[in-house]
Amino acid sequence: MKKKILMIVLSAAMVFTMGFGLTACGGGSDAGEKDTLNIVDGEWYGIDTLQLDSSAGCQQLVGESLFERDPETGNLSDGVCTNWKVSDDLKSITFDVPEGMYYSTGEQVEPEDVVASLQHGLDVSPYKDAYENITDMSVDGRTVTMQISSYACDMEYNFTSDFICIIDKDELDSMSDDELLWGSHPYGMYYLADPADYVSGSEIKLTRNDKFVTHDKNVENTGMAPFQFLDLTFNVEEYTAIESLKAGDVDMIGSISADSRSQLEGDATIVVEEGTYPETNYAEVNTNYGIFQDKNLRLAFSKLIDRDALIELTDGSAYAVYTPISDLMQDFSQEAKDDYIANYANDVEGGLKLLEEAGWTEKNAEGYLTKDGKVLEIGYYTSDANVSKIIGEGLQAQMKQYGIKVNFEAIDWNYVHEKVEGDKYDIGRECLSWAEPILIFNCMYYDPTAPSATDEYYDKVKEIQGTPEPEKRVELITALEKEIAENVDLIPMWGEKGFFAHNAQLQGFKVDSQGGYPFQDLKWVPAE
Numbered sequence: 001m002k003k004k005i006l007m008i009v010l011s012a013a014m015v016f017t018m019g020f021g022l023t024a025c026g027g028g029s030d031a032g033e034k035d036t037l038n039i040v041d042g043e044w045y046g047i048d049t050l051q052l053d054s055s056a057g058c059q060q061l062v063g064e065s066l067f068e069r070d071p072e073t074g075n076l077s078d079g080v081c082t083n084w085k086v087s088d089d090l091k092s093i094t095f096d097v098p099e100g101m102y103y104s105t106g107e108q109v110e111p112e113d114v115v116a117s118l119q120h121g122l123d124v125s126p127y128k129d130a131y132e133n134i135t136d137m138s139v140d141g142r143t144v145t146m147q148i149s150s151y152a153c154d155m156e157y158n159f160t161s162d163f164i165c166i167i168d169k170d171e172l173d174s175m176s177d178d179e180l181l182w183g184s185h186p187y188g189m190y191y192l193a194d195p196a197d198y199v200s201g202s203e204i205k206l207t208r209n210d211k212f213v214t215h216d217k218n219v220e221n222t223g224m225a226p227f228q229f230l231d232l233t234f235n236v237e238e239y240t241a242i243e244s245l246k247a248g249d250v251d252m253i254g255s256i257s258a259d260s261r262s263q264l265e266g267d268a269t270i271v272v273e274e275g276t277y278p279e280t281n282y283a284e285v286n287t288n289y290g291i292f293q294d295k296n297l298r299l300a301f302s303k304l305i306d307r308d309a310l311i312e313l314t315d316g317s318a319y320a321v322y323t324p325i326s327d328l329m330q331d332f333s334q335e336a337k338d339d340y341i342a343n344y345a346n347d348v349e350g351g352l353k354l355l356e357e358a359g360w361t362e363k364n365a366e367g368y369l370t371k372d373g374k375v376l377e378i379g380y381y382t383s384d385a386n387v388s389k390i391i392g393e394g395l396q397a398q399m400k401q402y403g404i405k406v407n408f409e410a411i412d413w414n415y416v417h418e419k420v421e422g423d424k425y426d427i428g429r430e431c432l433s434w435a436e437p438i439l440i441f442n443c444m445y446y447d448p449t450a451p452s453a454t455d456e457y458y459d460k461v462k463e464i465q466g467t468p469e470p471e472k473r474v475e476l477i478t479a480l481e482k483e484i485a486e487n488v489d490l491i492p493m494w495g496e497k498g499f500f501a502h503n504a505q506l507q508g509f510k511v512d513s514q515g516g517y518p519f520q521d522l523k524w525v526p527a528e
Contacts, residue, residue: 036230
């Protein structure tokens with residue numbers, strides 16, 4: 001039976017917000033004489049991020065996560081809290097809440113606040129699945145101890161995410177969930193000083209928490225933020241945002257399209273940065289109804305796809321992907337990728353041979369293969385996003401040269417899901433954007449009849465989740481990805497790159513492999 005967990009709007013909505021790529025973990029730098037930074041961001045839906053199911057690019061600036069993650073090794077590292085330790089028997093976790101951290105209200109962050117915040121998350125968070133293994137929490141001095149029912153590797157990743165923050169226990173005890181959503185004061189570099197500073201659907205003004213500190217070892221500055229105020233606007237039409245950036249009225253845009261990137265590349269006053277968050281765009285293939293019940297046809301189709309040629313059509317906006325846990329994700333398996341390339345991709349001769357063996361040998365006047373008077377015809381649903389349409393059109397052209405007719409249709413991504421879930425498709429393009437593998441594995445089959453989505457499959461995902469040793473996890477992931485490839489019911493194809501733009505005077509960007517950068521190391525350098 002397919003495991004159902006809450007979907008993280010892992011495609012369209014989060015691609016924009018995560019494309020901003022902030023690893024907002026505290027600190028400050030010399031901002032020059034500029035005290036306010038003007039940013040076009042994704043839309044904000046609250047200050048209490050424990051209640052949210054989607055995240056804006058600057059969200060962690062008001063609700064710092066408990067820990068950070070080394071972007072190169074993937075290991076959990078200090079952030080607000082320190083000294084994360086898992087017991088040898090995998091039944092308890094301890095970490096410290098150092099003294100000297102203060103909310104914007106002037107109250108010190110206490111270990112009891114962390115416990116109360118996690119309990120609040122267990123009550124209200126859409127993503128509480130990630131830490132529902134906590135059975136008990138206690139405080140001894142400045143140390144928090146969590147008893148857990150079982151170890152889960154994705155718990156660590158979620159403790160670094162936008163969706164866990166620290167809120168004063170006094171506020172949690174005295175305010176309703178509705179009041180907390182916009183009226184709380186999570187521990188962060190910035191805070192909402194006045195309710196009037198937020199205009200629903202339009203803008204939010206943030207004020208610096210001058211007493212903020214972090215213990216993040218990945219940043220140079222561990223104190224207050226570089227700018228006194230942030231003016232964030234959202235739901236801004238991209239053309240307007242670009243023109244405002246050119247005019248100097250906006251200092252940064254959190255996500256831009258490929259067209260805007262091309263327009264801005266020649267402007268010396270503006271810098272375009274790549275901030276790509278990991279994702280996998282893949283074709284889910286219907287094995288229950290239609291022409292792809294024949295596994296050899298699925299395999300032929302997979303072998304005939306030329307990803308490099310498709311990527312060229314996107315003008316540098318995408319990259320090739322060959323495994324569900326793609327190159328930029330944690331616990332990526334090079335072995336699984338190499339195996340997929342060797343056996344399921346880039347093999348035109350092998351693909352055409354499979355078509356011939358299946359009896360698809362004659363072509364009609366339009367050049368399409370036929371069998372018993374029937375055209376080799378495939379329906380392909382994809383989202384109406386720009387890169388998705390480009391890839392779809394390119395795939396249609398590629399397959400035509402081999403005699404396969406692809407009826408390409410670009411529709412809203414929600415409708416693609418409906419088609420796949422209802423078995424009314426041949427191929428449906430899906431997308432998952434997340435840096436950690438467990439949620440990817442749990443969410444990637446929309447078709448309940450997919451041959452890979454069995455109880456045995458989810459048992460293997462659970463085994464991966466419960467494996468603390470990274471090397472062993474990668475071994476298990478390698479084996480599972482090879483099984484998925486063998487069924488040819490899911491064909492990884494590409495990942496979309498993310499880009500953001502900023503005034504050239506805003507400097508200090510150190511973008512990591514997952515599109516993040518430490519905001520507190522930014523600075524404003526006046527033009528000479």
